[in-house]
Amino acid sequence: MAAGATIGSVLIVGGGTAGWMTAVALSHKLRHARVEVTLVESEAIGTVGVGEATVPPIRAFNAALGLDEAAFMRPTHATYKLGIEFRDWARRGDRYFHPFGPFGEPIGGVPFHQHWLAAGALAGAFDDYSLAARMAHHGRFAAPGPASPYGYAYQFDAAGYAAYLRGVAEARGVVRVEGRIVDVVRGAGDDLAAVVTDDGRRLAADLFVDCSGFRGLLIAEALGAGWDDWRHWLPCDRAWAMPTERTGPPAPYTRATALDAGWAWRIPLTHRTGNGHVFASDFLSEDAARDSLIALLDAPALAEPRLLRFAAGKRRRQWIGNTVAIGLSAGFLEPLESTSIHLAQVAIERLLDLFPTGDGDPADAAEFDRVMANEYERVRDLIILHYAATERDDTPFFRHVRTMALPDSLAEKLALFRARGVVMPYRHGLFAEPSWLAVYLGQRVRPAGHDPRATGDAAVLAQMRAAIEAEALGMPRHEEVLAR
Amino acid sequence: MRIAVAGDGIAAHLAALMLARVASVVSVPVGAGGHGLGPVGETVLGTPAWMEGEVAAAIGDLPGAVPALGIAFAGWSAEPWFLPYGDVGAPLDDVPFAQLAARVRAEGTPVRASDFSLAAMAAQAGRFAPRSADPRSPLSTLRPGAIYPAAALAGRLADMAARAGVERAAPLAAPMGSDDRLTLTNGTQLSADLFVDASGGAAGIAAAGWVSWRDWLPCCRVASRRIADAGGPAAYPLHAATPSGWQATVALGGTRVETRYTAAGEGEPYENGRRTKTWTGRRVAIGAAAGVIEPSLGHALQHAHDAVLRLIALLPAAGSDGGAEATEYHRLTAQQYDRARDAAVALWLTAGRPAAAPSTELARKLALHRRRGYLPLEDGECLSRDEWAVLLDGQGVRQERPDPLAAALPPPAVAAHLARLRERLVATVAAMPPLAGGGR
Numbered sequence: 071m072a073a074g075a076t077i078g079s080v081l082i083v084g085g086g087t088a089g090w091m092t093a094v095a096l097s098h099k100l101r102h103a104r105v106e107v108t109l110v111e112s113e114a115i116g117t118v119g120v121g122e123a124t125v126p127p128i129r130a131f132n133a134a135l136g137l138d139e140a141a142f143m144r145p146t147h148a149t150y151k152l153g154i155e156f157r158d159w160a161r162r163g164d165r166y167f168h169p170f171g172p173f174g175e176p177i178g179g180v181p182f183h184q185h186w187l188a189a190g191a192l193a194g195a196f197d198d199y200s201l202a203a204r205m206a207h208h209g210r211f212a213a214p215g216p217a218s219p220y221g222y223a224y225q226f227d228a229a230g231y232a233a234y235l236r237g238v239a240e241a242r243g244v245v246r247v248e249g250r251i252v253d254v255v256r257g258a259g260d261d262l263a264a265v266v267t268d269d270g271r272r273l274a275a276d277l278f279v280d281c282s283g284f285r286g287l288l289i290a291e292a293l294g295a296g297w298d299d300w301r302h303w304l305p306c307d308r309a310w311a312m313p314t315e316r317t318g319p320p321a322p323y324t325r326a327t328a329l330d331a332g333w334a335w336r337i338p339l340t341h342r343t344g345n346g347h348v349f350a351s352d353f354l355s356e357d358a359a360r361d362s363l364i365a366l367l368d369a370p371a372l373a374e375p376r377l378l379r380f381a382a383g384k385r386r387r388q389w390i391g392n393t394v395a396i397g398l399s400a401g402f403l404e405p406l407e408s409t410s411i412h413l414a415q416v417a418i419e420r421l422l423d424l425f426p427t428g429d430g431d432p433a434d435a436a437e438f439d440r441v442m443a444n445e446y447e448r449v450r451d452l453i454i455l456h457y458a459a460t461e462r463d464d465t466p467f468f469r470h471v472r473t474m475a476l477p478d479s480l481a482e483k484l485a486l487f488r489a490r491g492v493v494m495p496y497r498h499g500l501f502a503e504p505s506w507l508a509v510y511l512g513q514r515v516r517p518a519g520h521d522p523r524a525t526g527d528a529a530v531l532a533q534m535r536a537a538i539e540a541e542a543l544g545m546p547r548h549e550e551v552l553a554r
Numbered sequence: 555m556r557i558a559v560a561g562d563g564i565a566a567h568l569a570a571l572m573l574a575r576v577a578s579v580v581s582v583p584v585g586a587g588g589h590g591l592g593p594v595g596e597t598v599l600g601t602p603a604w605m606e607g608e609v610a611a612a613i614g615d616l617p618g619a620v621p622a623l624g625i626a627f628a629g630w631s632a633e634p635w636f637l638p639y640g641d642v643g644a645p646l647d648d649v650p651f652a653q654l655a656a657r658v659r660a661e662g663t664p665v666r667a668s669d670f671s672l673a674a675m676a677a678q679a680g681r682f683a684p685r686s687a688d689p690r691s692p693l694s695t696l697r698p699g700a701i702y703p704a705a706a707l708a709g710r711l712a713d714m715a716a717r718a719g720v721e722r723a724a725p726l727a728a729p730m731g732s733d734d735r736l737t738l739t740n741g742t743q744l745s746a747d748l749f750v751d752a753s754g755g756a757a758g759i760a761a762a763g764w765v766s767w768r769d770w771l772p773c774c775r776v777a778s779r780r781i782a783d784a785g786g787p788a789a790y791p792l793h794a795a796t797p798s799g800w801q802a803t804v805a806l807g808g809t810r811v812e813t814r815y816t817a818a819g820e821g822e823p824y825e826n827g828r829r830t831k832t833w834t835g836r837r838v839a840i841g842a843a844a845g846v847i848e849p850s851l852g853h854a855l856q857h858a859h860d861a862v863l864r865l866i867a868l869l870p871a872a873g874s875d876g877g878a879e880a881t882e883y884h885r886l887t888a889q890q891y892d893r894a895r896d897a898a899v900a901l902w903l904t905a906g907r908p909a910a911a912p913s914t915e916l917a918r919k920l921a922l923h924r925r926r927g928y929l930p931l932e933d934g935e936c937l938s939r940d941e942w943a944v945l946l947d948g949q950g951v952r953q954e955r956p957d958p959l960a961a962a963l964p965p966p967a968v969a970a971h972l973a974r975l976r977e978r979l980v981a982t983v984a985a986m987p988p989l990a991g992g993g994r
């Protein structure tokens with residue numbers, strides 16, 4: 071495009087969660103600009119159909135786009151999520167909770183976890199100091215106030231969320247086109263001019279957002295973005311997914327149980343439970359993985375098991391010319407920490423920060439790639455930590471992951487925590503100190519030393535624990551809040 | 555744990571005071587003079603972040619100190635400008651104020667950031683009020699700092715340190731050698747678990763190499779003097795560019811302090827730069843012993859304070875060799891200095907003064923800002939996005955294109971937003987009391 075021109079049209083390729091999130095966000099944020107937003111998707115190809123557990127920043131995303139919580143929760147059969155329970159990760163029989171909120175409070179200016187470390191066995195479980203973890207344990211939920219020491223996210227039906235977003239986007243003027251893209255027309259340089267559907271329509275645009283899923287129709291197939299391969303750190307590459315009937319009241323948290331060559335998820339919704347088994351095909355056959363999932367189910371299945379194939383990594387370049395990749399087309403990290411939809415959200419936010427000025431400066435793309443690489447790598451490191459810091463050596467898979475070489479960025483974080491129980495701070499990235507503490511300590515990483523100021527006063531800790539327990543028990547039950 | 559803190563001025567007393575809460579501290583005079591903060595002159599600026607710390611609160615009212623609403627800059631660009639301690643404007647539909655201003659300006663209406671900042675307006679009007687905790691009050695947009703007479707601040711911190719139980723040793727006889735002990739003038743040797751160099755390096759505790767930043771920031775002499783002045787105080791220092799450097803002028807009421815920074819001239823020598831290691835073995839550097847950045851943006855005190863907080867958070871665990879703690883301390887300290895240096899370099903460079911090519915981080919920031927007003931923030935950054943925007947805007951750096959989201963906002967909505975903001979601020983300033991002693 072010519073210098074000084076502005077973007078007049080955006081074509082979003084793909085109508086999965088990422089595509090419709092992008093559509094809602096662009097139609098809202100560009101509502102004053104004369105920008106036509108069109109989304110093309112193919113019902114014949116369909117969407118990935120999973121992606122049901124989220125993290126708290128999704129609330130800010132929804133709020134910024136004027137989406138009403140009640141209006142969105144009902145059609146998506148959503149439940150509240152206070153964190154993730156990890157079972158059997160450091161050792162078989164272990165349980166810990168990664169809550170959306172901090173543990174305890176500083177005492178005498180010394181971080182709480184240092185006191186907990188100083189107190190040793192007297193202090194009880196680290197989770198006992200997290201209000202969110204105790205609420206989850208007791209099946210409680212209440213909306214937090216501005217000063218509450220916890221946040222929350224949602225668990226929802228993936229297809230329902232995309233459908234809900236589609237309704238909003240269409241009401242805000244996004245045009246949906248049904249069609250399978252069979253060709254891509256190049257423009258000048260790295261730019262794309264148009265895509266062509268199977269019935270011969272030519273869809274031109276100034277900006278293309280590739281939300282086409284794993285294949286990366288534009289960013290990879292047409293533009294050859296390159297791939298940062300992370301399979302040597304995250305060998306899981308398959309998942310079986312299978313919904314079951316709802317059993318009791320839905321839990322306000324997701325569960326991730328380590329198995330022999332991967333792990334199983336359990337995501338409770340109001341009308342059913344989502345289940346899945348994420349595994350490494352180098353260590354377990356597809357058939358055996360399916361059987362082990364079925365053996366875990368505690369309720370009648372609602373559908374046949376479905377197999378998904380993927381690889382851990384990200385596109386080396388996520389923005390090339392006038393094409394930006396968002397969602398699975400940009401990269402993938404296994405859903406252990408429910409981060410994929412979040413990474414799509416961050417990409418949308420950064421795209422809006424750097425929304426093209428029309429003359430397609432590569433500096434915008436370079437900056438987008440830089441900040442997204444940072445986001446992906448920091449999430450990746452926390453996910454790897456679950457595997458790297460395990461004591462399990464009961465299967466070939468766990469023997470492999472506990473001894474693999476780590477990325478430098480994680481090795482230095484882990485070394486500091488091992489020495490002194492300190493979490494490396496950073497400005498940009500989803501997971502802050504409480505998340506790192508939850509996983510380090512939950513995975514039984516015990517620092518060699520703690521803050522010399524920490525007293526670990528058992529009486530003070532007991533009081534804190536009791537107050538948290540009482541507060542959790544004073545809250546309404548999750549299912550009561552959902553019924554309102 | 556026993557910690558020896560070497561130095562004579564603000565940095566040493568501050569470190570001793572803060573460390574006394576967590577260790578047994580002995581303070582060792584070095585006799586090198588200065589405040590261990592680099593070339594600050596006779597006054598020291600407390601930034602808003604410093605003011606939010608416990609020490610600033612405990613200091614309370616210091617005789618001779620003046621509240622600070624920001625820093626005035628003159629001669630660095632075509633127009634003088636003001637870096638306010640507080641908000642500048644307010645976003646509209648999530649579009650940052652700086653982008654709104656750039657857009658309106660591109661349409662031909664001049665907009666000055668300082669006309670939309672309560673701190674800047676109050677400073678200009680010679681008025682002052684403390685920050686309000688009520689978010690609905692425009693006074694909640696203020697984040698005042700403080701200007702301290704350096705000697706008075708050092709004295710107050712020394713008293714507070716003594717009351718906190720800091721022991722005072724005999725002066726240091728000679729710079730520390732390779733052994734982990736200090737030799738004192740009374741002939742004794744002082745051992746400790748940690749030795750903190752808060753002397754600007756004269757104590758010889760911090761002995762790692764020094765990266766010079768002279769190619770970026772060439773000033774290397776500082777001369778500060780007090781001048782009797784009948785005028786009242788001003789709630790801001792004036793940092794004026796001069797042909798061979800710059801000069802800070804502070805009106806304390808009754809006296810004026812002028813501190814000149816020059817590349818070749820009279821005064822105490824200094825060199826902008828930092829150590830290649832700020833903690834080795836038992837030896838920790840804070841303040842100017844760790845790094846020196848002339849205070850054109852006024853962060854010297856805050857850096858020393860943050861370094862001590864960092865040290866406290868990383869005090870070696872029992873039985874630890876301190877290796878992991880030292881590595882992390884240095885990583886964070888170096889990061890903070892490097893980013894603050896970039897801010898000082900940005901000021902220098904955008905004034906059209908000769909300087910070496912900026913760091914990767916600064917080059918990226920300047921390029922993205924120039925193109926479209928986008929300001930990426932790095933780890934360890936001391937300026938906020940708004941402060942960066944004010945600095946570059948004040949320096950006359952104009953973005954080449956308006957942000958597309960800002961450009962799309964309906965003109966009447968933007969105009970009404972700016973008018974509303976301005977009206978509220980004008981009314982608020984008018985109701986603020988004059989700064990005690992009258993404005994400049």
Ligand SMILES: Cc1cc2nc3c(=O)[nH]c(=O)nc-3n(C[C@H](O)[C@H](O)[C@H](O)COP(=O)(O)OP(=O)(O)OC[C@H]3O[C@@H](n4cnc5c(N)ncnc54)[C@H](O)[C@@H]3O)c2cc1C
Binds near residue numbers: 113
């Ligand atoms: C096993 C598994 C579990 C997961 N769990 C979670 C979780 O708990 N939390 C979380 O945040 N994320 C999770 N994810 C990730 C999450 O599912 C995705 O991030 C999310 O659904 C977004 O997907 P998408 O929209 O990028 O891609 P898709 O849903 O694959 O959508 C791609 C779209 O592109 C269209 N398309 C493709 N090719 C063409 C073509 N040629 N022509 C026209 N249209 C085309 C398709 O029709 C479809 O509309 C999980 C992923 C997997 C694999």
